[in-house]
Amino acid sequence: MTLAELSAAFSEMRLPKYRAEQVYRWAQQRGASSFSEMTDLPLELRTALSERFELRSAELLRRRDSKLDATKKYLFALSDGETVESVLMEYKHGFSQCLSTQVGCKMGCTFCATGQSGFSRDLLPGEMIAQIQSAERDAGVRVGHIVLMGMGEPLDNFGNVLRFLELVSDEKGVGIGMRHISLSTCGLADKIYALAEKKLQLTLSVSLHAPNDEIRSRTMPVNRRCGVEPLLESCRYYAQTTNRRISFEYAMIGGVNDSDACAKELGRRLSGMLCHVNLIPVNDVTGTGYRRSGPERIKRFTEILEHRGIPVTVRRTLGADIEASCGQLRRHSQKGGT
Ligand code: SAH
Ligand code: SF4
Numbered sequence: 001m002t003l004a005e006l007s008a009a010f011s012e013m014r015l016p017k018y019r020a021e022q023v024y025r026w027a028q029q030r031g032a033s034s035f036s037e038m039t040d041l042p043l044e045l046r047t048a049l050s051e052r053f054e055l056r057s058a059e060l061l062r063r064r065d066s067k068l069d070a071t072k073k074y075l076f077a078l079s080d081g082e083t084v085e086s087v088l089m090e091y092k093h094g095f096s097q098c099l100s101t102q103v104g105c106k107m108g109c110t111f112c113a114t115g116q117s118g119f120s121r122d123l124l125p126g127e128m129i130a131q132i133q134s135a136e137r138d139a140g141v142r143v144g145h146i147v148l149m150g151m152g153e154p155l156d157n158f159g160n161v162l163r164f165l166e167l168v169s170d171e172k173g174v175g176i177g178m179r180h181i182s183l184s185t186c187g188l189a190d191k192i193y194a195l196a197e198k199k200l201q202l203t204l205s206v207s208l209h210a211p212n213d214e215i216r217s218r219t220m221p222v223n224r225r226c227g228v229e230p231l232l233e234s235c236r237y238y239a240q241t242t243n244r245r246i247s248f249e250y251a252m253i254g255g256v257n258d259s260d261a262c263a264k265e266l267g268r269r270l271s272g273m274l275c276h277v278n279l280i281p282v283n284d285v286t287g288t289g290y291r292r293s294g295p296e297r298i299k300r301f302t303e304i305l306e307h308r309g310i311p312v313t314v315r316r317t318l319g320a321d322i323e324a325s326c327g328q329l330r331r332h333s334q335k336g337g338t
Contacts, residue, residue: 102152
């Protein structure tokens, strides 16, 4: 709830406004996961509140710390026992956290550990916020940036994700501004149009991963519903409407999507769009049979795109030793691995 909504509910219960402010601070800033923690409230009020309201939590189940960098990978348990992953990363500009938006995913991308594990349910806005609070408490740091790039397809959980964005960016609460948030999608075009209308200042990342329908439909089944051209059309509309640069994610898979011809085709399609391409050496996920492209191939791919005037970055790998790409830790713990 926003502070305004909580205040309205409290006034209905004939409680003073400062109580709403107190509870809001506990829930949003201090990350309380139960009313009993709110020790500056009278006991009977805590009981009354726990009968009427529910606090969402993400309980720390497992953590893996990278030995190579400061990356921490979390497995959180939700109130019904479902589990989701989240990754905390340290950059020069501060801490950035990758959050899950669903338990599993329906989209079935062939290179993705989450996509290979099926779908259980959507996450509620409070369960997305709780991931931040649990990580902050565990690591003793403040998260400054969020990427919705964990388990799940954020635009397939549109209402809850929009609500989360509203709550998390509230200055009186967690207070992470839209300019510090990225949302990654596999490309649900109808939802990209709908998101454009909201004119949010967040960064939209689109997981393209292929320059044409033939390759994309093989690796990303969602492409059979909406092909590359209609998807790019929705992206052009998004960039024009919001005046925000789109970031195209492109996982480099050896022998699948990393040829010179692929780079040229991609360059042709993206030319003239307000965008940027982020090349990601694909992470090895057991059972997929994919391998990452070598540095020479990535360099050549970059040059071809840059030659066409498209800005390119190559993603630095963090947490390589702790299987930090989402879905991997949960899959292991379900199989009973370590
Ligand atoms: N469902 C959303 C966000 C979660 S996936 C989406 O697909 O965009 C976050 C990112 O991780 C996506 O760009 C996805 O394509 C990428 N990804 C998934 N598996 C990967 C792997 N094995 N190696 C590299 N990137 C991967
Ligand atoms: Fe879902 Fe994204 Fe994984 Fe595809 S890459 S299966 S959309 S989480």
